[in-house]
Amino acid sequence: MKSNRPVNLSMGQVLAVNLRSPVAIASILHRLSGVIVFLLVPVLLWILDKSLSSPDGFEYVKTVVFGNLIVRFVVWVFVAGLIYHFVNGIKHLLADLGVAEELQSGRIAATISLILSAVGIVAAFVWIMF
Numbered sequence: 645m646k647s648n649r650p651v652n653l654s655m656g657q658v659l660a661v662n663l664r665s666p667v668a669i670a671s672i673l674h675r676l677s678g679v680i681v682f683l684l685v686p687v688l689l690w691i692l693d694k695s696l697s698s699p700d701g702f703e704y705v706k707t708v709v710f711g712n713l714i715v716r717f718v719v720w721v722f723v724a725g726l727i728y729h730f731v732n733g734i735k736h737l738l739a740d741l742g743v744a745e746e747l748q749s750g751r752i753a754a755t756i757s758l759i760l761s762a763v764g765i766v767a768a769f770v771w772i773m774f
Contacts, residue, residue, distance in 0.1 A: 691709060724768055
């Protein structure tokens with residue numbers, strides 16, 4: 645007799661199933677990008693506050709803070725998360741309106757959003773790091 649009870653899968657089995665679907669990848673990365681943006685907002689607010697505090701503060705941010713490669717990398721990570729979260733947020737809003745709700749069109753929309761995000765993230769990397 646076959647049991648219809650739920651089965652607990654290992655993390656490897658869950659990843660093996662989910663990494664084959666662009667919809668699952670887009671959903672997981674959308675959540676991850678939201679966490680990244682949420683965690684980095686205080687850092688960027690501090691940089692903004694420091695740069696707007698005085699002309700000396702602006703020079704400090706310009707030369708010392710953004711002169712550091714690690715800080716520019718953190719800013720790029722924030723911008724990359726923001727780009728990805730924005731593009732996939734638009735995809736989710738369109739799905740809420742009834743666009744690309746079916747399985748095949750949802751896969752196509754997820755793939756398009758992944759490609760658009762990748763292009764934007766690479767452009768942001770070139771803009772911020774060089």
